[in-house]
Amino acid sequence: MALAAGARRQQHETSTETKKTLLSIEKITKYFDEDLAVDNVTLDVRQGEIFALLGASGSGKSTLLRMMAGFENPTEGRILLEGEDITHQPPYQRQINMMFQSYALFPHMTVEQNLAFGLKQEKLAKDVIIDRVQRMLKLVHMEKFARRKPHQLSGGQRQRVALARSLAKQPKLLLLDEPMGALDKKLRTEMQLEVVDILENVGVTCVMVTHDQEEAMTMADRIAIMDQGFIQQIGSPVDVYESPNSRMVAEFIGSVNLFDGQIIDDQEDHMTLHTDELDADIYIGHGVTSSVDERSMLFALRPEKTLMTRERPEGDYNWSSGIVHDIAYLGGHTVYYVRLPQGKIVQCFLANVERRADRPTWDDPVYVHWASDSGVVLRS
Amino acid sequence: MKSGRFSLSVTIFWLGIFFLYGPMLMLIIYSFNASRMVQVWAGWSTRWYGELFQDQQLMSAVGRSLQIAFYSASTAVVIGMLASIVMIRFTRFRGRTLFSGMITAPLVMPDVIIGISMLLLFVAMAQSLGWPAQRGMLTIWIAHTTFCVAYSTVVISSRLREMDQSLEEAALDLGATPIKAFFLVTLPVISPAIISAWLLSFTLSLDDVVIASFVTGPGATTLPIEVFSQVKLGVTPKINALATIIIGVVSIIAFSSWILFRKIDQHNRAAARMAAQG
Numbered sequence: 217m218a219l220a221a222g223a224r225r226q227q228h229e230t231s232t233e234t235k236k237t238l239l240s241i242e243k244i245t246k247y248f249d250e251d252l253a254v255d256n257v258t259l260d261v262r263q264g265e266i267f268a269l270l271g272a273s274g275s276g277k278s279t280l281l282r283m284m285a286g287f288e289n290p291t292e293g294r295i296l297l298e299g300e301d302i303t304h305q306p307p308y309q310r311q312i313n314m315m316f317q318s319y320a321l322f323p324h325m326t327v328e329q330n331l332a333f334g335l336k337q338e339k340l341a342k343d344v345i346i347d348r349v350q351r352m353l354k355l356v357h358m359e360k361f362a363r364r365k366p367h368q369l370s371g372g373q374r375q376r377v378a379l380a381r382s383l384a385k386q387p388k389l390l391l392l393d394e395p396m397g398a399l400d401k402k403l404r405t406e407m408q409l410e411v412v413d414i415l416e417n418v419g420v421t422c423v424m425v426t427h428d429q430e431e432a433m434t435m436a437d438r439i440a441i442m443d444q445g446f447i448q449q450i451g452s453p454v455d456v457y458e459s460p461n462s463r464m465v466a467e468f469i470g471s472v473n474l475f476d477g478q479i480i481d482d483q484e485d486h487m488t489l490h491t492d493e494l495d496a497d498i499y500i501g502h503g504v505t506s507s508v509d510e511r512s513m514l515f516a517l518r519p520e521k522t523l524m525t526r527e528r529p530e531g532d533y534n535w536s537s538g539i540v541h542d543i544a545y546l547g548g549h550t551v552y553y554v555r556l557p558q559g560k561i562v563q564c565f566l567a568n569v570e571r572r573a574d575r576p577t578w579d580d581p582v583y584v585h586w587a588s589d590s591g592v593v594l595r596s
Numbered sequence: 597m598k599s600g601r602f603s604l605s606v607t608i609f610w611l612g613i614f615f616l617y618g619p620m621l622m623l624i625i626y627s628f629n630a631s632r633m634v635q636v637w638a639g640w641s642t643r644w645y646g647e648l649f650q651d652q653q654l655m656s657a658v659g660r661s662l663q664i665a666f667y668s669a670s671t672a673v674v675i676g677m678l679a680s681i682v683m684i685r686f687t688r689f690r691g692r693t694l695f696s697g698m699i700t701a702p703l704v705m706p707d708v709i710i711g712i713s714m715l716l717l718f719v720a721m722a723q724s725l726g727w728p729a730q731r732g733m734l735t736i737w738i739a740h741t742t743f744c745v746a747y748s749t750v751v752i753s754s755r756l757r758e759m760d761q762s763l764e765e766a767a768l769d770l771g772a773t774p775i776k777a778f779f780l781v782t783l784p785v786i787s788p789a790i791i792s793a794w795l796l797s798f799t800l801s802l803d804d805v806v807i808a809s810f811v812t813g814p815g816a817t818t819l820p821i822e823v824f825s826q827v828k829l830g831v832t833p834k835i836n837a838l839a840t841i842i843i844g845v846v847s848i849i850a851f852s853s854w855i856l857f858r859k860i861d862q863h864n865r866a867a868a869r870m871a872a873q874g
Contacts, residue, residue: 287765307768320766324784333780334770368867385770 235262238421239284239389244293246279246445253279254290255445261389266415266422268436270429272468276445277425281391284423285314297388308337313387317394319378321366327353327377328362334385352380355414372403379411383418390415392424396431408434429469433457441465457518463594466516473522473562475515479504488533489515489593493560499533501588514594519563521590524552525583526576535585538562540576550575554584620843627836634831644833645841651834654822658838661802661819664733668740669797673790675741676748683749684756702746711810714739718811731813739811740804744797751796755789756782 239261246254254276261267269277282288284295286307295303302310313334321330331352335345353359356376366374375395382390395411396404412435415422426432432439433453440450441464449461460466463474477489477498489498498515529535541561542553545568552564564584566575576582627645631638648654682689683696702710718728718735728734763785767777783790805820812821823835 285765285769287768307765308771308773312769314766314769316762316766318760318762320760320762322763322766322781322785333767333772337771337776365867367864381766381770 235264237261238263238298239423240294240296241280241284242294242296244280244283244290244295246276246283246288247291253445254283256293257445257447259440259447259450261421261423264419264421265437266412266424266435268432268439269423269425269442270427270432270439270468271442272427275442277427277442278393279445280442281314281393281423281425284389285312285391286310311385311388312391313382313385313389314391314393315378315382315395317397319366319374319398321374321377321381323366326363326365327358327369330366330377331381331384334381338385348384352384355383355417356380371399372407375399375407379414383414383420387420390420390422392422394426395424396426396428404431405434411435441468443468459592460516460594463514463516466592466594471519471563473517473519475517475560477513477515479511479513486588487593489513491515493556493558494536495557496531496533496535498591499588500591500593504593510595515591516594517562517586517591519551520549520565520567521586522562522564523585524554524564524566524576525585526580528583529585534588535583537581537583540578540580540582543578552576552582554582556584623836624840624843627833627840629833629836632833634833634836644837648834648837648841653817654819654826654834654838657817657819657822660733660816664736664740664818665798665801667737668744668801669794671737671741672744672748672797673752673794675745676752676793677786677790679745679749680753680756683753699749700746702743703750705743707743707804707806710743711739711807714742714807715810731811732816735811735813736808736816736818739807740801743804743807744800747796747800748793751793752786752789755786759785 237260241257241259241261244254244257245252257276257280269280271277279288283290286302286305286309290303293303294301297310297312302312322333325333328349331349332345335348340348349362350359353362356379358373358376358380361369361373361377366377369377375398379395392411396407399407408431424432424435436453438450438452439456441448441456443464449456449465451459456465457469460469460472466472466474475489475491475493475498477491479487480490480497481488482503484503486502487500487504489500491498500515504513528537536556538554538556540552541555544551544553547568549565549567552566553561554564555561562584626634628640628642629637630641630643679699683692683699686692714735715731718731722728722730759782763781764777767781768774772780803820805818805824808818809821809824812818817825823838826832826835
């Protein structure tokens with residue numbers, strides 16, 4: 217699977233470093249009775265960024281989001297919004313708005329009334345409300361549907377209304393709970409880019425929760441990967457994909473080939489690992505600062521960086537022989553499952569740049585190889 | 597299904613219909629009987645309808661029953677709603693299971709037991725507190741409210757349980773206080789259940805004879821009690837006429853609400869189709 221690594225994001229990566237912190241989560245822990253849902257999480261969300269909490273169900277990401285919104289009280293820790301402690305503020309006093317997974321549009325109100333609901337609570341003047349509602353409708357291209365009730369809208373339209381409603385009060389922070397969860401696959405891809413456009417337009421800071429890594433990578437500036445209530449890694453989409461810091465992250469984001477190895481040589485500018493699973497040793501083009509007594513390492517290699525040829529690669533490092541075990545043709549690219557001599561199966565993506573090229577087929581002997589800077593070394 | 601007009605299922609269908617509606621049909625026909633004797637047919641007449649409206653005692657019983665039913669249903673719906681909110685929204689409090697079990701107990705309790713225990717309570721209260729000084733409409737109202745609360749709670753709590761809780765959270769999130777969120781969002785969303793709970797309570801109160809006859813007092817004869825005592829002296833065609841009117845009113849209400857709901861349903865489906873087409 218090829219992951220879309222933030223189409224619009226690259227230009228932002230340098231600038232976000234300098235931006236100030238909007239929301240601080242400080243050592244937040246949450247127990248539900250005896251069950252630990254969120255485990256000592258600390259993170260900062262910067263002004264203007266889209267921050268994604270990514271994890272499987274039950275990883276605590278939704279609980280964390282609900283604590284930001286004020287629907288759950290943390291057992292321990294503090295939440296600061298622009299330096300102000302909001303840990304125990306009720307949701308109706310926070311300048312934070314949320315778009316719910318089910319959209320939670322009020323069924324007995326029209327689209328207009330839904331959008332005006334939050335503004336009426338602020339006791340704004342009538343003409344201000346009307347004006348703001350019109351702007352919101354325009355923002356999400358729903359002017360024509362102002363008088364409709366939610367059940368008269370399609371899934372995508374409902375999502376637009378929900379987004380507009382959560383933006384209407386001009387919150388300091390917008391929370392999105394599985395924003396694409398209720399849409400079908402095709403609409404989802406469309407809406408991801410559109411929602412990002414709208415959010416950029418408004419310039420709102422946003423925290424989203426998702427279990428879909430493609431969605432997180434497409435939409436977010438930074439991603440926090442959560443597992444069992446704990447944040448495993450925070451970084452840009454490129455960081456978490458290309459430089460995972462643990463086996464869990466490497467396996468969770470995309471596919472990966474993992475090899476257990478022992479350090480043979482660890483220098484300033486390179487290191488070599490020995491593994492029984494490959495014919496040749498692994499050569500890595502940089503040193504790894506490891507404690508002397510820890511010799512056991514994990515080598516992670518992405519399938520699209522694993523190359524496959526019929527001829528034996530040159531050099532003494534970074535290759536192995538194998539046989540084609542299985543082939544999955546996916547149109548854009550083909551996944552080859554290559555069985556190595558010791559029985560391990562590695563994945564290898566080949567982009568189909570030619571139509572009907574002459575490719576290895578089932579049970580053909582092949583070689584897999586990779587460049588010295590393609591993989592990542594992890595502490596096992 | 598295809599095996600001709602007199603298949604087994606069709607026969608059973610008509611037998612069932614006759615079983616349900618045969619007695620009512622008899623009643624309607626006999627309400628137009630000219631004869632005073634129920635067993636004798638003496639030709640068509642609307643005489644008993646005229647006499648029915650002359651009968652002051654019966655007419656005031658009708659008024660009283662409607663009044664009691666209205667009050668009981670309204671009180672029961674308010675209490676039932678509060679009980680449902682406590683049961684569904686406040687899931688963690690001591691004795692919740694006991695509470696939800698006990699609130700629906702009157703559903704399975706025989707009327708006689710409810711009636712006799714209410715009577716004992718009222719008598720004891722009158723002796724010790726001096727209130728209620730006399731049994732009458734007030735005591736019937738209280739007694740009817742108690743068992744109607746059980747029915748309302750069942751109807752309203754099932755709707756409240758189905759309701760997407762994030763609707764309330766969305767209201768809070770948009771700046772409404774919990775009280776405002778309840779009146780602006782929760783109440784409108786569960787209003788169909790409140791209406792049906794009210795109608796159910798109203799009907800049950802109107803229908804009750806057992807409990808009412810225990811807790812009633814002088815000058816507070818409800819319609820069912822009145823009918824029951826008149827019938828003991830022999831069925832008069834007046835009662836048939838009254839019953840026919842009640843059947844008519846109920847049918848009209850049921851039919852018109854069916855039409856209304858069907859229209860709303862069709863409207864919604866058309867809207868959904870429109871939405872699907874964009």
